Amino acid sequence: MSSRSTRVPRDAVHHPLFARFYARFSVSADTKGGIGALRTELLTGLSGRVIEIGAGNGLNFAHYPGTVSEVVAIEPERHLRTLAADAALRADVPVDVVPGAAEALPVKSEAFDAAVASLVLCTVRDVPRALAELHRVLRPGGELRFFEHGLAPSPGMARTQRALDRTVWPLLFGGCHTARDPLAAIEVAGFEPIAYRTFTVPENGIRLPSSYCVLGSARRV
Numbered sequence: 001m002s003s004r005s006t007r008v009p010r011d012a013v014h015h016p017l018f019a020r021f022y023a024r025f026s027v028s029a030d031t032k033g034g035i036g037a038l039r040t041e042l043l044t045g046l047s048g049r050v051i052e053i054g055a056g057n058g059l060n061f062a063h064y065p066g067t068v069s070e071v072v073a074i075e076p077e078r079h080l081r082t083l084a085a086d087a088a089l090r091a092d093v094p095v096d097v098v099p100g101a102a103e104a105l106p107v108k109s110e111a112f113d114a115a116v117a118s119l120v121l122c123t124v125r126d127v128p129r130a131l132a133e134l135h136r137v138l139r140p141g142g143e144l145r146f147f148e149h150g151l152a153p154s155p156g157m158a159r160t161q162r163a164l165d166r167t168v169w170p171l172l173f174g175g176c177h178t179a180r181d182p183l184a185a186i187e188v189a190g191f192e193p194i195a196y197r198t199f200t201v202p203e204n205g206i207r208l209p210s211s212y213c214v215l216g217s218a219r220r221v
Contacts, residue, residue, distance in 0.1 A: 018174035019079040023057045030059055033202065039063040039118070042147045042215060048113030051137055053102040053130065054120025056080050058087025061095050071095040072107060077174075102130035109136050114143045121148050121182045122210075123175045131189035138220040144191050147215045148182035149201070161209045169209065178209040183216075191218035 030036040040063045047067035052060060055073035057080050064071060073088070073095055075081040081097060088095035100106045102124045115134045124130045134144060152158045161179035169178055187193065196216020200207060 015077060015174040016079060018172075019077050022174065023080065023083055026057060026059055035059075035201070036063070038147060038201075038215060042118060042145050043116065046114050046116075046143075046145065049111065050114045050116060051105070051107065051112045051134075052116040052118070053105070053134065054118070054123065055084050055097065056119075058084035058091075058095070058097070060116065060118055061087045061091040061093075064091065064093045064095075066092060068093045072112070073097045074100045074102065074105060076101050101125075103133060105133045105137055107137050110139045110142075112137050112142060113139060114145065117144065117146045117148065117182075119147060119149065121146070121185065122150070122177050122180055125175070127180060127182075127185050128189060131185060131191070135190050135220055140220060142220045143194070144186065144218045144220065145216075146182060146186060146196075146218070147213070149178070149210045149213045150183070151179050151181045152207075152209075152212045153198075157207065157209070157212075164209055176210070183214050186218050190221055192221045193218045 039060050043060065043063045044065060046065060048069055050068050050071045052071055052073045055075040058073065061071065071093060073084060075084050075097060076099060081099060085097045088097050098106060102120065103126050115138055121127055138144065152161060158179060165177045165179050170176060183196065194217045196214055198214050200211045201213050
């Protein structure tokens with residue numbers, strides 16, 4: 001009798017070393033760097049069914065308001081997904097952590113009232129496709145909440161960001177790119193901005209290639 005081995009499907013994203021670094025760094029950034037307050041601002045006022053892409057280790061889960069009936073959290077990286085599943089158990093709202101990539105969401109069309117993209121568009125392989133998927137799964141008039149870092153307004157830093165993106169930055173930081181323009185990409189994808197603000201993290205002190213942020217909301221049209 002011949003035997004056939006069963007191959008385990010490879011995760012869509014595999015950054016084991018960065019995932020462990022991020023899991024530790026992100027918790028510190030939430031408590032000491034003020035990111036936790038930004039997560040609350042990002043999610044305040046949401047209701048109904050929500051899909052979150054790139055949920056990471058689940059730090060957003062504690063900030064969802066009680067008006068949210070369900071969160072489907074997509075996370076492709078195995079280690080972070082395990083941490084997110086643990087965080088889901090402690091959340092005040094129902095959270096289902098699901099493997100998958102932002103470019104091919106494993107959910108039905110027009111099934112969600114809102115979507116959340118939080119510090120994830122910098123890392124997805126195909127930004128237009130990921131945003132097209134969010135557009136697909138949102139109901140007409142559904143809301144996209146976003147908190148992302150991206151292209152600096154100053155030409156000098158923007159040149160530095162592009163140079164880093166072509167060389168070491170994605171290798172060191174789990175596929176992250178610093179020179180993307182998330183707001184422009186969101187508009188091109190068929191979302192109408194409702195409100196947003198730009199700022200730097202940290203607010204004072206040295207500016208990093210990843211310091212230039214935008215937080216806001218847009219409507220599926």
